[in-house]
Amino acid sequence: MMPASARRGPLIAVRGLGKRFGSVPAVAEATFSAKPGRVTGFIGPNGAGKSTTLRMILGLIRPDAGEATVDGRRYDELLSPPRWVGAVLDVASAHPAMTARGHLRTYAALAGVGRDRVDDVLAQTGADQYADRRIRGFSTGMRQRLALATALLSQPSALILDEPSNGLDPAGIAWLRHFVRDYADGGGTVLLSSHVLTELQQSIDDLVLIDRGRTTWSGTLADFTACYPTLEEAFLSSTTGSQR
Amino acid sequence: MRSVINGEFVRLAATRLPLWTLLTAVLAGGLVPGLISLIGPENATPPMPAIDTADGAAIVLGLGSFTLFVPALIGTIAISSEYRHRTIGSTFLAQPRRPRVLIAKLVAYAVLGTGYGVVSMTIAAVSVYAAATLRGTAVGAPLAAVLTLTAQLAAAAAIYMLLGVAIGALAQNQIVAIGITLGYFYFLEYIIMILPGVNAIYPMLPGGATAALTRSTFLSDALASQISVPGPGTATPVTGALILIAYAVVAAGIATLIPLRRDIT
Numbered sequence: 001m002m003p004a005s006a007r008r009g010p011l012i013a014v015r016g017l018g019k020r021f022g023s024v025p026a027v028a029e030a031t032f033s034a035k036p037g038r039v040t041g042f043i044g045p046n047g048a049g050k051s052t053t054l055r056m057i058l059g060l061i062r063p064d065a066g067e068a069t070v071d072g073r074r075y076d077e078l079l080s081p082p083r084w085v086g087a088v089l090d091v092a093s094a095h096p097a098m099t100a101r102g103h104l105r106t107y108a109a110l111a112g113v114g115r116d117r118v119d120d121v122l123a124q125t126g127a128d129q130y131a132d133r134r135i136r137g138f139s140t141g142m143r144q145r146l147a148l149a150t151a152l153l154s155q156p157s158a159l160i161l162d163e164p165s166n167g168l169d170p171a172g173i174a175w176l177r178h179f180v181r182d183y184a185d186g187g188g189t190v191l192l193s194s195h196v197l198t199e200l201q202q203s204i205d206d207l208v209l210i211d212r213g214r215t216t217w218s219g220t221l222a223d224f225t226a227c228y229p230t231l232e233e234a235f236l237s238s239t240t241g242s243q244r
Numbered sequence: 245m246r247s248v249i250n251g252e253f254v255r256l257a258a259t260r261l262p263l264w265t266l267l268t269a270v271l272a273g274g275l276v277p278g279l280i281s282l283i284g285p286e287n288a289t290p291p292m293p294a295i296d297t298a299d300g301a302a303i304v305l306g307l308g309s310f311t312l313f314v315p316a317l318i319g320t321i322a323i324s325s326e327y328r329h330r331t332i333g334s335t336f337l338a339q340p341r342r343p344r345v346l347i348a349k350l351v352a353y354a355v356l357g358t359g360y361g362v363v364s365m366t367i368a369a370v371s372v373y374a375a376a377t378l379r380g381t382a383v384g385a386p387l388a389a390v391l392t393l394t395a396q397l398a399a400a401a402a403i404y405m406l407l408g409v410a411i412g413a414l415a416q417n418q419i420v421a422i423g424i425t426l427g428y429f430y431f432l433e434y435i436i437m438i439l440p441g442v443n444a445i446y447p448m449l450p451g452g453a454t455a456a457l458t459r460s461t462f463l464s465d466a467l468a469s470q471i472s473v474p475g476p477g478t479a480t481p482v483t484g485a486l487i488l489i490a491y492a493v494v495a496a497g498i499a500t501l502i503p504l505r506r507d508i509t
Contacts, residue, residue, distance in 0.1 A: 005253070013466060052509070055333075055507075055508065055509065056339075058332050058337060059336070059340045060333055060336060060337070060507070060508040060509075061507040061508065061509065062505065062507060075340055075343060081337070082337065082338055087337055089333060089337075090330050090334075091328070092330050093329070093330045093331050093332060093333055094260075094329065094334075095259060095262055095325065095331055096329065098258045102257075102258030102259075103258065105254050105258060105336075106251060106254045106255040106258050107251070107334060109247060109250045109251035109253075109254040109255075110248060110252075110254075110255075110335060110338035110339050110345075111247070111249065111251075111338040111339070112247035112253030132485045135466050171467035180499060184384050232439055239252050
């Protein structure tokens with residue numbers, strides 16, 4: 001199975017990040033970091049700004065304020081960015097007429113990675129069983145594994161995962177948990193957003209809480225849950241969701 | 245840059261787009277010029293010179309320009325599908341230097357468009373010769389003139405595909421993009437061609453420039469005379485070529501610059 005990052009991961013640092021969509025403030029002064037060798041959970045209610053923040057780290061959305069860096073540089077300033085960060089952002093992000101293998105070959109070529117990596121990541125993520133089937137027939141779980149395989153093509157030293165367990169079956173969720181844990185234990189940096197708090201509690205070392213676009217807590221999981229029996233209870237008492 | 249261009253060709257090969265492009269090229273080249281030459285352009289309405297005359301052969305081959313909306317449509321669909329299937333985010337993650345990605349796409353689709361044009365116009369030329377043989381006549385234009393016209397229309401097909409790419413990049417929404425491409429190339433441009441006064445700008449439009457390049461103004465003039473309006477006129481072939489090249493440059497600029505600052509949400 002594999003996981004360990006090929007090399008020590010970078011520090012992902014977010015400082016004063018802000019973004020408005022029209023008159024709607026999506027993210028305001030978000031500040032936190034994700035450290036190498038640790039799994040950082042990134043949680044918040046729906047619409048809190050998690051996905052927008054992750055996309056700003058990856059250069060897909062331009063921040064109005066602040067900056068996000070990977071090893072001190074913006075994502076688009078990195079030499080071979082996919083070698084630094086692999087990302088799973090959007091499970092639907094695949095052309096339905098392509099096969100899984102064709103999809104991976106495309107992104108391997110775009111990133112300048114050899115075709116041999118395609119077979120490696122297919123095997124690594126268990127997507128080899130349907131490598132030559134058209135993506136239009138894939139379940140959400142199969143698409144999720146393909147998205148993870150795409151992220152791993154360049155053997156990145158950091159992973160940014162937005163709701164990676166969506167659509168996975170229990171065996172897939174357990175596999176992902178071990179994968180992420182082993183990846184961080186091997187020195188990689190993991191920033192992981194999820195709503196499945198019971199699952200997250202088993203996987204993460206550090207936690208960033210974002211609410212209405214602002215980071216309201218950042219530190220170790222142990223500190224966050226010190227006064228509560230579970231992460232879920234700590235979360236509900238700390239967010240606006242508890243008043244709804 | 246080489247890996248990004250390679251990536252765009254790998255992407256093309258991983259879909260059925262090249263196959264559909266080939267099929268539509270065969271159909272467009274074979275059906276329109278092929279059928280007309282088989283029926284005999286002199287038997288068409290309005291009657292055109294027969295293919296055993298230089299004008300007749302050129303006019304029949306020039307009919308290929310009436311299917312140039314097809315490569316434009318292919319370019320539009322190909323680019324807008326990146327937004328429709330949300331693959332543009334993964335593409336910009338693999339290569340965040342966006343101009344490189346967009347230039348690579350332009351290169352890939354220029355090659356695909358040229359391929360479309362070469363196949364389509366070769367089939368058209370072969371159809372004209374085959375029809376002439378079947379009808380027991382000779383093709384009126386010399387081979388060199390036929391080859392020149394074929395090459396001109398193949399180049400025009402590549403430029404039309406780039407125009408389609410630009411429309412796809414600009415509109416993002418696939419349905420809107422297809423609507424703009426079909427609406428303009430299949431409807432609006434013909435309306436402009438026949439509207440008195442307004443048709444003065446027709447020679448500056450892609451269709452007018454292509455007609456100038458290939459000297460294929462017979463049908464537009466015939467259409468204008470049928471509805472008793474002055475013809476749209478035409479530029480010289482060199483001006484037509486320059487106008488088309490200018491459109492290609494503008495299309496490349498739009499396709500490269502517009503997505504640069506766009507947020508991928």
